Amino acid sequence: MNAQQVLAQFQATGVQTCFHDRHIDPQIYKDLDGTNWRLADYEQRGGYKALRKVLGLVGGERMDPAAVTQTVKDSALRGRGGAGFPTGLKWSFMPKNYAGQKYLVCNSDEGEPGTCKDRDILQFNPHIVIEGMIIAAYAMGITVGYNYIHGEILQTYHRFEEALQEARAAGLLGDRILGTDFSFQLHAVHGWGAYICGEETALLESVEGKKGQPRYKPPFPASFGLYGKPTTINNTETFAAVPWIINNGAQAYLEVGKPNNGGTKIYSVSGDVELPGNYEVPMGTPFAKLLELAGGVRKGRTLKAVIPGGSSSPVLPADIMMGCTMDYDSIAKAGSMLGSGAVIVMDDSRSMPESLRRLSYFYMHESCGQCTPCREGTGWLWRVVDRICNGHGKQSDMDLLDSVADNIMGRTICALGDAAAMPVRAMLKHFRHEFEAMIQRPNLPAADGKQPVAAGARG
Amino acid sequence: MSSQAASKEPALSAATRDRFDREVAKYPADQRQSAVMACLRIMQEERGWISAQTEQQVADYLGMPPIAVHEVTTFYNMYNQAPVGKYKLNVCTNLPCQLRDGARALHHLEQRLGIKMGETTPDGLFTLQQSECLGACADSPVLLVNDGTMVSFMSNDKLDQLIEGLRTASGGEPA
Numbered sequence: 001m002n003a004q005q006v007l008a009q010f011q012a013t014g015v016q017t018c019f020h021d022r023h024i025d026p027q028i029y030k031d032l033d034g035t036n037w038r039l040a041d042y043e044q045r046g047g048y049k050a051l052r053k054v055l056g057l058v059g060g061e062r063m064d065p066a067a068v069t070q071t072v073k074d075s076a077l078r079g080r081g082g083a084g085f086p087t088g089l090k091w092s093f094m095p096k097n098y099a100g101q102k103y104l105v106c107n108s109d110e111g112e113p114g115t116c117k118d119r120d121i122l123q124f125n126p127h128i129v130i131e132g133m134i135i136a137a138y139a140m141g142i143t144v145g146y147n148y149i150h151g152e153i154l155q156t157y158h159r160f161e162e163a164l165q166e167a168r169a170a171g172l173l174g175d176r177i178l179g180t181d182f183s184f185q186l187h188a189v190h191g192w193g194a195y196i197c198g199e200e201t202a203l204l205e206s207v208e209g210k211k212g213q214p215r216y217k218p219p220f221p222a223s224f225g226l227y228g229k230p231t232t233i234n235n236t237e238t239f240a241a242v243p244w245i246i247n248n249g250a251q252a253y254l255e256v257g258k259p260n261n262g263g264t265k266i267y268s269v270s271g272d273v274e275l276p277g278n279y280e281v282p283m284g285t286p287f288a289k290l291l292e293l294a295g296g297v298r299k300g301r302t303l304k305a306v307i308p309g310g311s312s313s314p315v316l317p318a319d320i321m322m323g324c325t326m327d328y329d330s331i332a333k334a335g336s337m338l339g340s341g342a343v344i345v346m347d348d349s350r351s352m353p354e355s356l357r358r359l360s361y362f363y364m365h366e367s368c369g370q371c372t373p374c375r376e377g378t379g380w381l382w383r384v385v386d387r388i389c390n391g392h393g394k395q396s397d398m399d400l401l402d403s404v405a406d407n408i409m410g411r412t413i414c415a416l417g418d419a420a421a422m423p424v425r426a427m428l429k430h431f432r433h434e435f436e437a438m439i440q441r442p443n444l445p446a447a448d449g450k451q452p453v454a455a456g457a458r459g
Numbered sequence: 460m461s462s463q464a465a466s467k468e469p470a471l472s473a474a475t476r477d478r479f480d481r482e483v484a485k486y487p488a489d490q491r492q493s494a495v496m497a498c499l500r501i502m503q504e505e506r507g508w509i510s511a512q513t514e515q516q517v518a519d520y521l522g523m524p525p526i527a528v529h530e531v532t533t534f535y536n537m538y539n540q541a542p543v544g545k546y547k548l549n550v551c552t553n554l555p556c557q558l559r560d561g562a563r564a565l566h567h568l569e570q571r572l573g574i575k576m577g578e579t580t581p582d583g584l585f586t587l588q589q590s591e592c593l594g595a596c597a598d599s600p601v602l603l604v605n606d607g608t609m610v611s612f613m614s615n616d617k618l619d620q621l622i623e624g625l626r627t628a629s630g631g632e633p634a
Contacts, residue, residue: 116598187486209531271554311554344558362592
């Protein structure tokens with residue numbers, strides 16, 4: 001065997017994470033099996049029908065671009081990347097009669113710890129993203145777009161490029177799409193290992209061939225985006241939701257889920273569950289149901305805590321989480337964020353200080369260094385949590401963590417600083433006793449009886 | 460990095476320039492710099508790492524200052540700023556992976572290869588690194604090989620098979 005053959009034996013097939021029968025009424029992952037990602041397969045599933053409808057090639061008159069945006073507005077589709085901003089509203093911010101170039105960008109820089117949903121969309125159903133982007137481009141009068149894909153999934157980047165070629169060859173992309181006067185060029189771009197590029201303005205800097213350091217907002221991308229031109233940026237899953245909305249109508253989408261939280265959402269469930277993977281379920285599905293789909297807590301253990309929306313969202317203890325439904329409003333009311341939909345499950349054997357130590361190391365590692373509170377503060381957070389875990393904590397460290405977090409929050413250009421500070425505050429709020437116990441009893445062994453991972457200390 | 464001064468890179472081949480051109484064509488004519496990320500990635504695939512001279516060649520090709528290329532090389536985690544082993548193994552140990560044996564996988568590889576993370580085996584075959592989120596959290600333990608191929612659900616047994624397989628595929632010889 002050559003090296004590629006050796007590696008091929010160990011590659012994910014998607015069976016565990018995507019092609020299982022534990023979704024509920026899926027729209028994006030529907031009928032996927034890993035082999036049917038090509039254009040012909042997608043069209044067989046009804047793909048590109050929404051685009052043809054918008055362009056007036058099937059089912060009636062060509063839709064007015066404003067009507068497309070209105071439909072998306074009415075559907076209550078909210079951004080699936082983390083912020084949950086209403087997509088249609090974002091589209092409406094784009095200048096209508098702008099004479100110069102406008103850009104459409106897809107944010108597939110999926111690096112928020114816990115999140116692995118966009119990879120499966122792009123790998124197993126790339127055309128649904130392409131179709132969503134073409135429709136978005138039509139709605140906003142945009143002729144050029146880029147899909148910025150996480151560098152770590154370079155195989156998926158190549159897959160997406162192949163899908164783009166198929167779409168171009170079929171006249172679905174490029175000049176005069178399907179013989180109409182609408183043209184749209186779409187290209188794939190990749191990152192190369194920088195979490196910060198998931199922040200939309202850092203991503204734009206990266207597409208421009210620079211360090212991925214976030215820009216001040218305002219000006220917002222809708223007025224000053226890629227190359228200084230009006231730009232709209234949406235997440236992969238957001239674009240992937242668009243064809244269904246066009247095909248079935250805004251009201252139908254809204255009715256899947258609950259008010260103000262339309263449609264399905266893909267949750268990446270990781271950590272202490274029997275069946276980690278992606279689960280596409282209607283918005284508003286009870287957390288308890290999602291946990292059940294994922295096989296429940298691993299080894300029959302008891303649920304301790306859940307980080308419900310990616311590593312940047314505040315942790316919630318089990319009792320609060322079990323009372324939540326999985327939608328923006330319910331999770332926000334409980335004091336956290338739905339974020340990217342990455343559900344990190346922790347059982348009763350887990351040490352919260354250990355978990356926070358790993359997260360704090362991550363934010364220190366990924367701070368771009370542009371703003372002092374974040375550059376210095378993330379280092380402080382990690383060092384203090386690390387010394388607590390190592391049995392060198394001081395009584396004053398609790399206040400110190402609080403003060404450092406305070407000095408980061410709201411004092412930086414982008415949200416990475418907040419993302420580093422929020423988990424600290426939530427951990428101290430809900431699991432303060434564990435930190436205090438570690439401080440009072442130096443050399444406390446890790447909960448699993450093994451040596452803790454000295455990740456940062458050795459990195 | 461003393462090896463940098465000694466490196467002598469060949470001129471860009473026609474095939475490489477073709478690969479560069481495909482990237483450049485994605486952007487407006489006055490935005491060639493946008494292709495820098497992809498061009499550096501291509502160079503890393505072909506040469507294993509990014510030397511100062513490689514940065515100069517990419518800079519010349521794209522018409523940008525070498526320091527602007529260097530800014531990119533040094534900002535993004537996956538560019539190798541020094542030579543690495545024939546197989547670079549990046550093991551994710553971020554929290555979701557930590558909860559599912561990511562760190563255990565890293566420790567197993569350390570023992571198996573007889574090196575610490577960040578090091579390269581004396582035969583030049585393997586470089587072992589800890590990495591941040593690969594975006595494959597449900598696949599843990601998961602690692603990225605040579606920045607291009609992800610391998611998933613890597614139990615200790617599978618890790619042993621992987622290492623043996625790659626060793627055998629390389630004829631047991633150093634890179």
